[in-house]
Amino acid sequence: MKVDALPIEDNTNGWSAILPARIPKASLNGDVSADWLVVGAGYAGLAAARRLAELRPENSVVLLEALAIGEGASGRNSGFAIDVPHNVGSSMEELEQAAHYKRLLRAGADWLEQLMQTQNIDCQWARKGKYHCAVSPRLAEKVLSVYEHELKSQCIDYQVLNREQLRDRLGTxxxxxxxxTPSDGLLNPAALVRGLADSLPPNVRLFENTPVLDLEEGTYFVAKTPLGIVRAKKVVLATNVFLPKFGYYTQRMFPIASFATLTSPLSKPQRMRIGDPEEWGVTPVNALVGATMRYTHDHRILIRQHFHYAPGYAIPASVRDRVRSEHKRVFDARFPELSDAKMEHFWAGTINITRNGAPAWGQVAPKVFAAGGCNGVGVVKQTIAGRLLAEYASGESSLLVKDMMALGAPSSLPSRPFLDLGVRGYLALERWKGRSEY
Structure with a gap:
C-alpha cells in the first residue's frame, strides 16, 4: 500500500519552540529487521512500543516517526491530561460510555504520571485540574447539568462554580x-512526547524523520522509507489521522485542523491585572466553537479555538491568517486587561473525528493492529489505547482491554463529495449551536 499523504513540518509549534533545543535521533538509512514495526511515535505509538518491549523483552521493536519527535500532532495539542469522561462538541457519546472511559482514562493518566516520575520526564506536569466552562446560561444548564450528572453517577470528585468564583481562580x-475536576493534569505536550521517546526500553529502536512511503505484506511486512527498509513480522499502525492512507478505516474518519496561539510570558504588572492566578486549564462546553485555554506555569496564556475541515491535510494561508486574527479577538474578549500581551506563537495541528465517537482500535488484518480515532483530547486516550493495543496484540486480556472493545468501532461515512458537504454542514451546525460560547 503506497502512502500518498504525510505529515508536514512547518516549524511553528509553540510548545517545542519554548523548550531547549533537542537533537533528533537518526533517520533510518539501510535495511533492518524486527519482530514488531510500530509506525507513528505519538502517544499511541510510544505507548505501544514501550509496552511491547516490556511484555516481550526477547523481541525487537522498530519505531518509525515521520517527523522529529514532538513536532507532529501529539506535541501540538493543548496540554491536558484529562482523566475523566469529557465531551468535545455538543454530542455526548463519551459521557454515554462514562463507566468504560473512567477506568481507561484513570489508568492512562496514572501510567503517564508513573512514567514521568520513574523516567525523570520534565514536562511541566501539574495535577491542577480542569475547568469545564460555559459562557451562556443556556448551555450551562443544558451541557453542564448532564456533565455533572455523569460525574456524580461515577463518583468523580468535582465542584460547581459560578461566575464570581471562576473570576477569582481564572482572572476572567x-x-x-x-x-x-481536580484530578486532571496540565503539561507541555511536546516535552512529554520528547521524554517518552528518549526513555524507551533498549529493545526499541527509534528512527525519526523517517516516513513510511509504502507498506507491503508478504512473508514479512516490508516498510519502505526514503533511505531504507524495515522487515517485520507484525505491524502496529499508530498514525491516527493517517490510518486511511494505509488502507484501514477508510471512510470511517475525517481530518480536522485546530489552531493555537501562545502568548509571551506575562510580566508581573500584567499578571496582577488579572489577580495573579495560579496555573489553570479551561475546556469549553463545545470545543468546536468555544476556546480551550491554559495559563501555564511560566505565565503564558494559550488560546486554542476554531476547527477547519482539512480533507487534504493542508491548511490555506488565508485560513491561518483569519484564525490568527480571531484568536486575538477571543483573547481580548476574555482578558480586556491584557490588550498589550504579545501573541508570540501560532500553529495548527490535525486530529481525526469519527462519526459516532468510537475509536479506531484493534486488529485490522492478520498481524496488523491499529490505534487512532481519538476525537480530540488524546494525550491520555491515545496513551492507554496504545498500551492496551500492545497487550491485545500480545495475547493479553484484562478488564481494560474489554473496556476498549466495549467502545465499539467507527461507523461508516459517505463518499466524497457528500462527505465534504456533511462535515462542513456538521461544523456549521456546531457553530450555530454553540454560537453563544464564542
Missing part, C-alpha cells in the same frame, strides 16, 4: 458557570 469574568 467571561464565563457564566463551570465544573472543576
Amino acid at each position: 469574568s467571561y464565563f457564566h458557570a463551570g465544573i472543576y
